[in-house]
Amino acid sequence: MDIILGIRVKDSVILASSKAVTRGISVLKADDDKTRVLSDHTLMSFTGEPGDSVQFAEYIQANIQLYSIRENCELSPHAASSFIRQELAKSIRSRKPFQVNVLVGGYDTRKESPHLYQIDYLGTKVDLPYAAHGYAGFYTFSLLDHHYRPDMNTSEALKLLKMCIEELERRMPMDFKGVLVKVVDKDGVREIEDF
Amino acid sequence: MSDPSSINGGVVVAMVGKDCVAIACDLRLGSQSLGVANNFEKIFHYGHVFLGLSGLATDVTTLSEVFRYKTNLYKLKEERHIEPETFTQLVSSTLYEKRFGPYFTGPVVAGINSKTGKPYIAGFDLIGCIDEAKDFVVSGTASDQLFGMCESLYEPGLEPEDLFETISQALLNAVDRDAISGWGAAVYIITKDKVVKRYLKTRQD
Amino acid sequence: MAGLSFDNYQRNQYLTCSTNTKAQATSTGTTIVGVKYDGGVVIAADTRSTQGPIVANKNCAKLHKMAPKIWCAGAGTAADTEEVTKLIGSNLELHSLYTSREPRVVAALQMLKQHLFKYQGHVGAYLIVAGVDPTGAHLFSIHAHGSTDVGYYQSLGSGSLAAMAVLESKWKQGLTREEAIELAADAIEAGIWNDLGSGSNVDVCVMEIGKDAQYLRNYRTPNVREPKQQSYKFARGTTGILSERVLDICQVEEQTVDIELEA
Numbered sequence: 001m002d003i004i005l006g007i008r009v010k011d012s013v014i015l016a017s018s019k020a021v022t023r024g025i026s027v028l029k030a031d032d033d034k035t036r037v038l039s040d041h042t043l044m045s046f047t048g049e050p051g052d053s054v055q056f057a058e059y060i061q062a063n064i065q066l067y068s069i070r071e072n073c074e075l076s077p078h079a080a081s082s083f084i085r086q087e088l089a090k091s092i093r094s095r096k097p098f099q100v101n102v103l104v105g106g107y108d109t110r111k112e113s114p115h116l117y118q119i120d121y122l123g124t125k126v127d128l129p130y131a132a133h134g135y136a137g138f139y140t141f142s143l144l145d146h147h148y149r150p151d152m153n154t155s156e157a158l159k160l161l162k163m164c165i166e167e168l169e170r171r172m173p174m175d176f177k178g179v180l181v182k183v184v185d186k187d188g189v190r191e192i193e194d195f
Numbered sequence: 196m197s198d199p200s201s202i203n204g205g206v207v208v209a210m211v212g213k214d215c216v217a218i219a220c221d222l223r224l225g226s227q228s229l230g231v232a233n234n235f236e237k238i239f240h241y242g243h244v245f246l247g248l249s250g251l252a253t254d255v256t257t258l259s260e261v262f263r264y265k266t267n268l269y270k271l272k273e274e275r276h277i278e279p280e281t282f283t284q285l286v287s288s289t290l291y292e293k294r295f296g297p298y299f300t301g302p303v304v305a306g307i308n309s310k311t312g313k314p315y316i317a318g319f320d321l322i323g324c325i326d327e328a329k330d331f332v333v334s335g336t337a338s339d340q341l342f343g344m345c346e347s348l349y350e351p352g353l354e355p356e357d358l359f360e361t362i363s364q365a366l367l368n369a370v371d372r373d374a375i376s377g378w379g380a381a382v383y384i385i386t387k388d389k390v391v392k393r394y395l396k397t398r399q400d
Numbered sequence: 401m402a403g404l405s406f407d408n409y410q411r412n413q414y415l416t417c418s419t420n421t422k423a424q425a426t427s428t429g430t431t432i433v434g435v436k437y438d439g440g441v442v443i444a445a446d447t448r449s450t451q452g453p454i455v456a457n458k459n460c461a462k463l464h465k466m467a468p469k470i471w472c473a474g475a476g477t478a479a480d481t482e483e484v485t486k487l488i489g490s491n492l493e494l495h496s497l498y499t500s501r502e503p504r505v506v507a508a509l510q511m512l513k514q515h516l517f518k519y520q521g522h523v524g525a526y527l528i529v530a531g532v533d534p535t536g537a538h539l540f541s542i543h544a545h546g547s548t549d550v551g552y553y554q555s556l557g558s559g560s561l562a563a564m565a566v567l568e569s570k571w572k573q574g575l576t577r578e579e580a581i582e583l584a585a586d587a588i589e590a591g592i593w594n595d596l597g598s599g600s601n602v603d604v605c606v607m608e609i610g611k612d613a614q615y616l617r618n619y620r621t622p623n624v625r626e627p628k629q630q631s632y633k634f635a636r637g638t639t640g641i642l643s644e645r646v647l648d649i650c651q652v653e654e655q656t657v658d659i660e661l662e663a
Contacts (some may be wrong), residue, residue: 087255093296093411118231123253124203126224126232137229199415243649291483296408318456320426324479326457339454347646348466348632361633367639369541383647390647396640 001174002032002047003136006103007144007161008116008129009152013105013162016161016195017045019175026168030177039065039074042106042182044084045134049099056091060084079108081117081125089123091125105139105184114185136178139171140164154183158192164194198319200299202227202249204375206335207237207247208366209305209316210349211328212358215386216244216314218305219366221335221397222379226251233378233399242268243306243390245383246286249335250300250321258298261289279306279315283325290323296370297321301334307387331365337373344369355384355391363395370397425477426456431559432473433567434528434539435585436552437580438654441530441537444584445473446559446592447618448599461617463605466490466505469613470531471605475557476544477524484525488512501616505531505538509548517546526556529606532607557590559598564589567654581606581655585620600621 003018021029035045036057044060046053049180057077064083068074075083088134104117118131131137147160158181165179181192202226209218224235236364237261238247248255265285269277277285283304290298304317317325318332324333331349334343344365353361364383371378380395422589429450432441445462445599448455464482466489488511496503509529516523527542541554553571555563566587576584581604591598602620607613 085253085256091254091412092253093408095201095410097411097414116389120226120253122202122251124224125256128232132230137231141229199412221494240647240649256508287479291479292405293408294479294483296410296412298408299412319478321455322425322477323447323480324426326426326460328457333656342454350628350631350633353633356545357633360638361632363639364634365577372405381497381516390649391644392647394642396642 001135001172001177002034003049003168003177003179004045004115005104005136005164005179006045006105006118006131006159007148007157008114009154009157010150010158011106012113012154012183013043013114013116014161014181015043015045015103015105015159016165016179016181018179020068020165020177022174023050027177033180035187038104039066039068040183040188041081041109041186042104043073043182043189044102046100048101051143052098053066054098056098057099057102059168060073060087062123065096070090074109076108076110077104077106077115077117080104080106081119085119085123086126087122088119089152090185094120103131103133107184107186109144109186112186126195135172136168139168143167159166159195162195199302200301201336201375203250203252204331204336204364204373205235205237205249206337206339206341206373206376207249207303208331208333208345208362209247209303209318210315210331210345210355210358210362211314212353212355213281214307214312215355215358215384216305216307216313216316217382217383217384218247218287218303218357219362219364219380220247220249221366221370221376222381223298223375223377225375226296228376237243238381238383239263241282242270243309243312243385244277244279244383245305245335246282247303249303251298253302254298258300258302262286262323265289276309277310279304279312281307283317283327285320287323287325288321289345290319290321295320295390303332303334305383307385312387325379329357335376337369339377340369340372341365355386359384359393367395367397411471425567426451427477427481429559429595430462430557431555431563431591431595431598432475432528432557433555433563433584433589434473434530434541434553435571435575435580435584435587436537436539437575437577439537440532440577440606441472441539442530442577442580442584442604442606443528443530444588444604445603446588446598447601447603448597449478457623458600459618461557461603463603463615465489465615466508466529467496467531469533469607470505470508470529471607471613471615472508472530473528473556474525476526480523480525481527484512484523485527488515488523488635502533504533504535505540509542510539512542513546514547516542518552521545526612528554528556530607530614532609537607537609542602549651555587557591562590562594563587564585568588577606577608581619589620589622
């Protein structure tokens with residue numbers, strides 16, 4: 001029941017992910033970071049099978065970093081998302097597929113535009129203004145449908161995100177220990193402290 | 196999880212008119228009952244050949260990329276664009292290659308042969324059996340509804356503008372009877388020297 | 401054949417594990433028959449293809465050419481009948497080129513059955529192979545698992561029972577060409593009317609010793625659709641449009657250049 005949410009606005013992308021790690025009936029950790037920085041302007045958040053998700057995220061992270069070292073060029077968010085999709089689409093055809101769903105948030109420094117991609121474990125990729133995986137979408141999409149405007153700025157988006165998180169805290173049966181919020185914009189990736 | 200070809204939902208339809216063809220798709224991408232995106236286009240083009248792909252979204256994307264790769268190689272080798280008839284055989288063999296582990300898609304090819312000027316459409320099942328029709332082909336989660344709509348609305352020899360109305364109404368009324376299709380629609384009207392793409396006004400429920 | 405790819409097999413096993421639904425491939429519900437007569441052989445088929453209860457194509461072609469004088473009627477999984485006859489047809493042509501002889505029906509039979517046996521019935525092709533070669537006229541049937549039958553008349557597919565009833569009661573030794581065609585077409589019609597998986601028209605192919613094969617597409621059309629009495633044409637502008645764009649698809653230009661040839 002991990003929560004990962006993403007919102008793309010005028011000049012940034014915000015990714016929020018729950019801080020709890022649960023196994024069965026226990027909460028094992030309350031300050032987990034379910035994101036990995038892929039490059040200066042690309043961030044990925046992920047949920048799924050406990051082992052698979054971190055393994056996959058760090059495999060992607062390593063390969064994208066390797067690419068930028070080799071080619072001396074940062075992969076655009078679009079290119080990075082295509083690579084991740086391809087890896088997941090390959091994985092679903094393998095003996096043991098990765099059970100991982102991801103969101104990719106990035107700022108394309110060349111086109112000067114933010115991008116948000118939702119990719120599931122089957123390799124289904126979509127470019128979206130706001131996205132979620134798992135149950136979070138059922139609770140928050142109606143709020144986002146209603147309040148979202150494409151020309152919002154980052155602080156307005158954070159306010160909207162807050163509404164979503166409050167809704168989740170109110171309606172979800174489990175305590176997910178709050179969310180870790182990161183913003184990607186032209187200056188790179190930064191964490192929003194005490195959201 | 197149920198049938199892979201109806202997890203994401205979506206439809207594609209193509210029709211032949213007088214010296215023209217039309218191909219249309221809906222724009223929904225869902226995860227079962229949850230609508231995820233309303234901008235998921237299921238029609239791709241390789242030169243003047245159009246390919247519609249309904250079914251499992253991951254396979255739709257994968258196949259669209261496979262055919263982009265294959266048609267690009269074809270173009271480099273032959274120094275010309277692939278023709279609809281040739282592309283149909285390419286689709287068939289590509290799908291049959293995966294006979295015992297198929298891609299869960301229902302492809303539809305539409306185009307006009309640039310040499311002969313003949314309109315051409317074809318449909319496939321998931322393992323590449325070609326269904327060459329002279330009137331219309333349908334595919335996707337609302338294919339039953341589309342069969343009914345097309346069978347009654349279609350008439351041969353429609354002009355491009357009339358074909359647009361017929362294919363649009365067939366699509367619109369079919370997806371309204373399917374819970375996991377709709378959420379927008381795109382229609383391509385293809386004539387020998389012009390391709391017009393239109394987004395339709397559709398229900399959003 | 402280099403072999404079919406099983407790449408996605410595991411994935412699909414996983415994808416479909418929690419269901420009992422199976423992806424629907426087009427199948428030729430089908431009635432197909434073959435009849436031998438004095439001096440040749442004739443095969444016939446209906447023209448309906450189905451996906452579950454839906455008629456996918458009302459006038460498909462189930463008679464496949466494997467060699468100029470060896471034709472094959474296919475029932476079962478449509479893609480399999482199409483691909484298997486195409487594949488063996490190619491190999492047959494290569495073989496005839498290599499040996500400088502006309503391809504023989506028994507060669508086609510052997511290649512088909514060995515291929516189908518190799519795939520243990522998973523390639524779902526049920527075929528009636530017929531043709532003429534230097535050794536005479538032949539008629540065989542093959543099942544998906546690789547077993548074969550020989551006979552003066554054969555029927556296969558979901559309408560095979562209806563067709564066989566006709567063949568059993570009407571076939572006799574020493575039929576003429578015309579009698580054989582009519583018998584085959586009658587047998588197919590029995591399937592068309594009495595079997596739900598078969599319908600529409602009758603395709604026939606006649607292979608006579610010493611003559612070219614004659615493919616009679618839509619030999620009988622007992623199910624012609626009544627023309628529509630009224631038009632459902634919509635007034636232009638009925639459909640609401642949000643936006644419109646003319647696609648710039650690369651234009652193919654042709655130019656004729658005069659080349660002066662020196663004498």
